[in-house]
Amino acid sequence: MAAPAKRARTCSISGLLERERDALQSLSGWVPLLLALLHELQAPASPWSPYFALWPELGRLEHPMFWPEEERLRLLKGTGVPEAVEKDLVNIRSEYYSIVLPFMEAHSDLFSPTVRSLELYHQLVALVMAYSFQEPLEEDEEEEPNSPLMVPAADILNHTASHNANLEYSADSLRMVATQPIREGHEIFNTYGQMANWQLIHMYGFAEPYPNNTNDTADIQMVTVRDAALQGASAHSSLCTSDSSHPAGVDVSSLHHFIGTKDQTEKLLLHERWDFLCEREMVGEEGAFVIGCEEVLTEEELATTLKVLCMPAEEFRDYKERAGWGEEETEDESLAITNIPKLRESWKQLLRDSVLLTLQTYATDLKTEQDLLSNKEDYAKLSWREQQALQVRYGQKMILHRLLELTS
CATH class of the missing domain: 3.90.1410.10 (set domain protein methyltransferase, domain 1)
Structure with missing residues (x-):
């Protein structure tokens, strides 16, 4: 025609x-x-x-x-x-x-x-x-x-x-x-x-019912990965300060001050790494990492971000210096969905923390929506808008929960 x-x-x-x-x-x-x-x-x-x-x-x-x-x-x-x-x-x-x-x-x-x-x-x-x-x-x-x-x-x-x-x-x-x-x-x-x-x-104005849309994706905001990394640094410091068994003669207030300073140093280093990633145009304040049903659509950006944010300080300094000379980096880790369980533990932990933060942005949890979808009578009572929005939320959460399983 x-x-x-x-x-x-x-x-x-x-x-x-x-x-x-x-x-x-x-x-x-x-x-x-x-x-x-x-x-x-x-x-x-x-x-x-x-x-x-x-x-x-x-x-x-x-x-x-x-x-x-x-x-x-x-x-x-x-x-x-x-x-x-x-x-x-x-x-x-x-x-x-x-x-x-x-x-x-x-x-x-x-x-x-x-x-x-x-x-x-x-x-x-x-x-x-x-x-x-x-x-x-x-x-x-x-x-x-x-x-x-x-x-x-x-x-x-x-x-x-x-x-x-x-x-x-x-x-x-x-x-x-x-x-x-x-x-x-x-x-x-x-x-x-x-x-x-x-x-x-x-x-x-419509969505495809789960699991019909094989092109469905879920976004993890780039700043969410940065926030998860900062949260991880704070949690590490909190874990250190929660240990009440200090050697005799140690000034506890001085120890807390030292740990607090270390926490600030780690956060400053993370911000430095984030700024570096921004300069390299791997991340942006309004960007998102896009996760599909079978692949990470922004694989290079997410892999580089996880790598840089998880690097030891000395390794990052060397990496930053090499990048300044325009050298291309090679990385054997793949962010194909099936390869996520094989990633380095620090990468998986940061990715998992980022997924958990992302799930907190929804107003409902996955089980609530599974119950709605499995009950045909309750689902039929929903308005058209409620049904379409439910399919959008549920598809995204299924992708994110699969990431949780792969990073556990």
């Missing part, structure tokens, strides 16, 4: 959008398409009206950005979705008031007051997020991602990780192509990409 794509240049104001292209630059890169949609929505004789009639009702989209904040935090705390939504809302508002609204007001003859609405803009952003396609860049291209495009008919297909069709791009057409034989009467499933459940609910 080939289909024409709805790009900004296929609408009736394409010439204007092209002339104003520089003024419409934004962080998302979506402004021209969104303005095209806003214009065509209120154009009485728009050739795209039949396509718009196929859209879901805009006011009933299930993206978490439309959930009340309290509900979003209650159901998705710890999953990473609330933070992603907050960034979206800030960026959407900024983009609307700084670029979109001034453009519409400057061309008020083309945009009626009915479409000059932040609420409508939110809804269209969500629709583009859920229904658009993005042509991938060639492997050797290092440009900004291609702008999204709406593809009538192709966007009616649902997604599943075990899809049986996908969209293929060529110079003159887009084709939805079956990837395996599809029997008559069976549903055709597209793929939206290798999407974890938190990404699916964030961008599309």
